[in-house]
Amino acid sequence: MNIRNSITSIFLACALSVSAQNYDTVTGTIDQIIYDRLPDGSDIALMVYDLTADTTIYAYRERVMCRPASVQKVVTSITALSSLGTDYTFDTRLCSLGSISQDSVLNGDLYLIGGLDPSLMEQDLKDMVAGLKKAGISRVRGKVYADVSAMDSIFWGSGWCWDDAPSSFQPYISPLMVHEGYVGVQVKPAAKGQAPEVVLFPSNSYVTVENTALTGVSSKGPLKITRDWTNNSNNIRISGNCTKRQATDLSVVGTDKFAFALFREYMEQAGIRCDGYGWAECPAMANTLVTVSHGIQGIMKEALKESNNLYAECMFLQTGRINCPKGVSFTESAKFTENFVARKFGFRSSQFNVVDGCGLSMYDMFSPSFMVDMLSMIYKDRKLYDILYRSLPVSGVDGTLKTRMNSKNSITKVHAKTGSVTGACTLAGYLKTANGHDVAFCIMNEGVLKMAASRNVQDAICDALCEFGM
Numbered sequence: 001m002n003i004r005n006s007i008t009s010i011f012l013a014c015a016l017s018v019s020a021q022n023y024d025t026v027t028g029t030i031d032q033i034i035y036d037r038l039p040d041g042s043d044i045a046l047m048v049y050d051l052t053a054d055t056t057i058y059a060y061r062e063r064v065m066c067r068p069a070s071v072q073k074v075v076t077s078i079t080a081l082s083s084l085g086t087d088y089t090f091d092t093r094l095c096s097l098g099s100i101s102q103d104s105v106l107n108g109d110l111y112l113i114g115g116l117d118p119s120l121m122e123q124d125l126k127d128m129v130a131g132l133k134k135a136g137i138s139r140v141r142g143k144v145y146a147d148v149s150a151m152d153s154i155f156w157g158s159g160w161c162w163d164d165a166p167s168s169f170q171p172y173i174s175p176l177m178v179h180e181g182y183v184g185v186q187v188k189p190a191a192k193g194q195a196p197e198v199v200l201f202p203s204n205s206y207v208t209v210e211n212t213a214l215t216g217v218s219s220k221g222p223l224k225i226t227r228d229w230t231n232n233s234n235n236i237r238i239s240g241n242c243t244k245r246q247a248t249d250l251s252v253v254g255t256d257k258f259a260f261a262l263f264r265e266y267m268e269q270a271g272i273r274c275d276g277y278g279w280a281e282c283p284a285m286a287n288t289l290v291t292v293s294h295g296i297q298g299i300m301k302e303a304l305k306e307s308n309n310l311y312a313e314c315m316f317l318q319t320g321r322i323n324c325p326k327g328v329s330f331t332e333s334a335k336f337t338e339n340f341v342a343r344k345f346g347f348r349s350s351q352f353n354v355v356d357g358c359g360l361s362m363y364d365m366f367s368p369s370f371m372v373d374m375l376s377m378i379y380k381d382r383k384l385y386d387i388l389y390r391s392l393p394v395s396g397v398d399g400t401l402k403t404r405m406n407s408k409n410s411i412t413k414v415h416a417k418t419g420s421v422t423g424a425c426t427l428a429g430y431l432k433t434a435n436g437h438d439v440a441f442c443i444m445n446e447g448v449l450k451m452a453a454s455r456n457v458q459d460a461i462c463d464a465l466c467e468f469g470m
Contacts, residue, residue, distance in 0.1 A: 114176025316357025435469025
């Protein structure tokens with residue numbers, strides 16, 4: 001196999017201190033990396049573009065449609081930041097039509113309105129309850145309702161794998177969520193022969209625990225911590241032999257009910273009584289009593305740095321709410337993203353397929369040239385570019401690149417989003433060459449079963465590019 005005949009390498013000279021020989025050297029190096037290290041049975045598609053010199057450095061199968069995996073989050077982030085605005089906030093509100101009397105009674109129903117905030121934590125709910133107390137409310141003469149009308153009832157994106165259900169990375173998404181839609185489960189050994197201690201984070205009575213494990217009894221087999229996901233139940237099952245502290249995170253079914261249960265518990269702890277609880281849409285004319293807000297830039301940073309699926313999906317669904325404020329769906333949000341990307345950046349619908357916001361779907365598709373074109377366009381908008389650039393994982397420093405590309409030549413030089421699902425391993429973003437040029441790139445490896453080998457190829461290509469121009 002002649003790798004140089006199978007790969008289209010473009011090396012053009014430019015007037016910015018980069019010679020044809022420099023291009024020839026780096027393309028030859030990348031050719032050799034692919035030839036020597038590409039995992040057997042897999043394919044690769046990639047594109048590298050010198051933003052400073054405004055020319056393509058390297059391109060191979062750059063128009064082939066591939067599964068982006070979590071690189072999809074870059075498309076979601078660019079769309080959300082561009083359409084919602086850099087100062088957009090995700091708001092959870094307490095509203096009412098009632099008035100507060102002198103005896104600290106709210107005369108009317110109270111509504112807890114979910115705003116698709118992925119970063120809402122239990123302390124936020126406690127702060128909202130404290131806000132009611134600060135407003136002078138110690139009694140609600142009416143019911144307390146949860147309003148989850150912002151989104152429809154389909155909690156997963158199309159093409160998600162059903163058997164990922166217990167995993168915290170695949171939450172049951174709703175407009176009202178807390179603790180990212182999962183509970184932490186910690187199991188600690190007790191005296192030999194006794195049941196180990198089980199601790200939940202956050203502490204709650206919404207989920208149940210079935211603990212049949214024993215401490216120091218090897219005949220029980222390995223310790224298992226799972227949820228009864230085949231019956232779609234929130235019954236957490238602990239079984240086997242506990243020899244040391246173990247912990248895991250498990251998704252919660254009915255995340256809106258979980259959040260509302262915690263809110264009710266915090267209200268009762270604060271001594272705020274009401275006439276009952278329920279589910280209803282808040283009247284349009286209701287007044288806002290308390291608001292908890294989190295900005296889009298922090299949410300985007302979590303989605304990109306830590307590859308948080310929930311944060312990406314909530315941005316994705318928020319963009320869909322621009323055209324569909326109530327009952328937004330994944331389908332509506334996908335339609336918005338496709339139309340926005342086509343209108344804003346001039347792409348044709350045949351160049352990409354958007355189904356969800358995080359890349360879990362098997363139906364998301366685009367090519368390296370599509371991704372590099374998007375990165376190049378954002379590069380020209382310095383305000384958006386600066387926010388995106390700061391939010392991406394940094395090689396050898398943080399996020400999903402913390403332990404990668406940490407050599408002298410590449411550490412801190414690569415700001416890029418990783419992606420991995422069974423069968424696909426991807427990397428896309430920006431890097432800085434040795435001669436100070438900014439480069440946009442996208443590497444998509446398909447047919448991958450072991451991610452480490454594919455990541456090694458990506459890292460080696462980035463290392464070669466960071467040395468480029470020396």
